[in-house]
Amino acid sequence: MAIPFPSDEWIQEWRERLNDNDEYAEKGEGWGDGFNGDFVFHVRADDRLPEDRYFFIGLEDGECTEARPIDGPEEVDAGFTYRGDYSDWLALNTGEVGPIDGMMSGVFDIEGDMQKVLQYSEAAVVMTETGREIDTDYRY
Numbered sequence: 001m002a003i004p005f006p007s008d009e010w011i012q013e014w015r016e017r018l019n020d021n022d023e024y025a026e027k028g029e030g031w032g033d034g035f036n037g038d039f040v041f042h043v044r045a046d047d048r049l050p051e052d053r054y055f056f057i058g059l060e061d062g063e064c065t066e067a068r069p070i071d072g073p074e075e076v077d078a079g080f081t082y083r084g085d086y087s088d089w090l091a092l093n094t095g096e097v098g099p100i101d102g103m104m105s106g107v108f109d110i111e112g113d114m115q116k117v118l119q120y121s122e123a124a125v126v127m128t129e130t131g132r133e134i135d136t137d138y139r140y
Helices: 008-019 022-027 085-094 097-105 113-118 121-132
Strands: 038-042 053-060 065-070 078-086 107-112
Touching: 008 038, 008 065, 008 078, 008 121, 022 053, 038 085, 065 097, 078 085, 085 121, 097 121, 113 121
Parallel strands: 038 078
Antiparallel strands: 038 053, 053 065, 078 107
């Protein structure tokens, strides 16, 4: 059964799959060691999604420690914010754009230490590929 994106159910499924993914554990090893590796994912409203959505993603040393919806970025202490329009997230989740390519081309905005993100770009790719495996309902 398809899981709606963006939803609490989707983000929980993604967390479980990440934590079951040996390749992510390997590529993400060391992430968050000595720095805040947590993310806010901001799905901006566009002509398809009626209102902004936010998710907090706790990431540390190849593990997703927490994943949940939040009301806004001020609610949590995250080292990074990754934001884009709903349609851009759909393109990311369906493979039309990659996480690093999307960031470098300006499709997505990122706040945080770019050097760290680039250092762990393989982990970002595996994270995205893991999300693509979820049977997703893009109802908006």
